[in-house]
Amino acid sequence: MTMAKAQNLEMLFHETLKDILYAEKQILKALPKMARSASSNELKQAFFAHRDETETHVERLQQIFEMIDKPARGKTCDAILGIVEEGKEVMEEFAASPALDAGLTASAQAVEHYEIARYGTLKTWAGQLGLKDAAKLLDQTLQEEIKTDKLLTQLAEQSVNAKAA
């Protein structure tokens, strides 16, 4: 995210919305690949289910752009590109390893944590800007990201990590 032109909270909010829209679209592309590459069925299912939720995340963002009268356009987010790239490296380097799923789970959690950071901030800013409906939509997505992160922690603790060890 480039901050140079973001002079006030309203602009910062708009810039960060563009950042997370771009990120969600990258995630939409990455999740099916991660699902196909996972060996555990539970992990596959978790990735596919969250892919569907991610479509809703994009739709909510589009609604928020409408609320603030701006086109729903994303802006390159280097952070998510880096996180997704690291995930690809795990898929390649651990393709034949029993540690693959543990690596994939860790990569997915890095993605969720990025989203949780962004949505937490955006929700707070929306509240400060008096955008109540936007704050509500951002909170719905935030809760789904948190839930996904917790599910991944559970999967890691229950099975994925044990297989890797």
Ligand code: FE
């Ligand atoms: Fe999301």
Ligand code: FE
């Ligand atoms: Fe997510």
